[in-house]
Amino acid sequence: MLSKSAEYALRATIYIALKGSEDNKLGIDEIATAIDSPQSFTAKILQLLTKNNGVVSSVRGPNGGFYLTDAARKLPVRAVLEAVGEDGIITKCVLGLKECSESRPCPMHEQYRYIKAQLRQMFEKTTIQDLANESGKGKIVINNRQIKTK
Amino acid sequence: MLSKSAEYALRATIYIALKGSEDNKLGIDEIATAIDSPQSFTAKILQLLTKNNGVVSSVRGPNGGFYLTDAARKLPVRAVLEAVGEDGIITKCVLGLKECSESRPCPMHEQYRYIKAQLRQMFEKTTIQDLANESGKGKIVINNRQIKTK
DNA sequence: ATAAATAAAGACTATTTTATCTTTTTTCAA
């Protein structure tokens, strides 16, 4: 469904939204451990998220780390996908046909149209903060375990 | 969304369903050209479809080629995905969490539950023949052009 | 029986994705 990069990007972003803030920045080691992802690779992905779209903010040096601005929290989840180049799921044809469109639909087009619209809704209407809120509800989980929100 | 293998598998299967039959078997060159896929690679994928699930039938030698039995035409589209190991789209967690479930849902779980069910419906209720029928309706397309059904 | 046509099988190559490791830059605090 999604690439590893996209999965890590989403999980990291949600985790940062949940546990981080401008005065509690999170280090890459904490993040990668929490979301159960390879550290260096996750660092690379966070770089994408910081520059490509300003989804994630970062500062270097002591007490540096990653956090989300209030504005970033309001971004749609799609922004995360776009930052890692993975929004094809809501833009491309299921059969991979370049010219598939309403006027020249592929054999799955009709069936998929509605589902695609739903996916788009999900990724565009849901904000990063929404996911963090879900995650904060206690029973909900990242990395096979619950995140404690103090 | 889907891998190249899955895309070619679906396109090839639809094409074979539409144009082939037990007494009009299709050669790999015709198929690959029609669906605009790399020939040898498509051959490999058709091998998967013939052995893994019996989705596609084949015979070698002169006048050999690929075709679908009547039984195969009634198979759900999911069978094609399974043959190429690509049914994760309807089985796995969006965030890639192994333990995501109803009782331990990830932050996207609620939102995705319904969509996943729709995807499953689509791939399980739709048969290969259904797609071929769609494709036969004239306006519908594989490989950026219309397939003539004589 | 033989030759030709075809898919199957296997070995190989290329590309992309995923992942790691090292060095550099920035920032803070002492």
Added chain:
DNA sequence: TTGAAAAAAGATAAAATAGTCTTTATTTAT
């Protein structure tokens, strides 16, 4: 103003996916 802590940047490696090419096996028709 120096040392340490962090992310950024860059170089490299490993694994997975995509793709090609060659040989073999099977089938048919002559």
